[in-house]
Amino acid sequence: MPTIRPVVLVCALLGSGVACAQQQAAPPVPPVPPAPPAPPATTELTDDALWAPGRWTLQLEPSVWWAAMGGDIRVGNGGTKLEFKDFDGDADDPNAAFSLRAMYRKDKWTVMVDGFSLSFDEGDPGAGNGALDFSLWSVDASVGYTAWERSRRRYDQGVGTDTGAAVRVIPYAGLRMIRPDLKTDSAGGSASESELFLHPMVGVRLEIEVSDRFSFDTGFDAGGLDLLGEDAITMDWTVGLRFHPVERVAIQIGFRQMFMNLESDDLEIDGSLGGLMLGVMIRF
Secondary structure: OOOOOHHHHHHHHHHHHHHHHHHHOOOOOOOOOOOOOOOOOOEEEEEOOOOHHHOOOEEEEEEEEEEEEEEEEEEOOOOOOEEHHHOOOOOOOEEEEEEEEEEEEEOOEEEEEEEEEEEEEEEOOOOOOOEEEEEEEEEEEEEEEOOEEEEEEEEEOOEEEEOOOEEEEEEEEEEEEEEEEEEEEEOOEEEEEEOOEEEEEEEEEEEEEOOOOEEEEEEEEEEEEEEOOEEEEEEEEEEEEEEOOOOOEEEEEEEEEEEEEEEOOOEEEEEEEEEEEEEEEEEO
């Protein structure tokens, strides 16, 4: 009987195993990538966070105020009451006044100092009611507190962007000093008087940061005092619109109107002062 050699048997077994492995092997199947997650829905929320353009410590607002003075004046005890327009028709025209406002802000507190200076000389001593040499300066200091503040923010895919106006309401209270200096010169003689009036005042200020390029503010205050023969009443309204070409500097255009009734034994002014303002705003 023939015999199978061991070498031939091992080779036969190995060959059949390789053939079976080749027949059973299949090409690898590439893994299926997971579906990308759906983007989060855009939401719009509101919070009370301070808006970046309104964050400053010191704000300076130098400007030129084209102010026109109108109303009645009296110079001297028992003097005749005249109107500004009576002095050659020019004393009630706009004249350039220098104005400066400074504000220091710490948390919700704001300290404000505001002042202006105006002077003009109109009329002819030898004609009509003569000439009027007029000057007026005013300084007020007050402290305000942010009673209400709101800013709107949009959260788009988890990223916050400013989309609305930041609004602040700031009531304030303080003192105002106002000093007129009047001199009339006519064919009947000359007279000059000056007086310093001091009185308390209260007001409210509204600030709106429209965007990182535009801002708006307005304020109104009133005050008065009748003491020792001196009677002073003032009301002051200002409004300003600003364009911010850079973050810390803005160009400002506005309007200011001040009503005043100042009376003592030596002088009286019952009128108003108002006109356009043009200046800059610098923040630190």
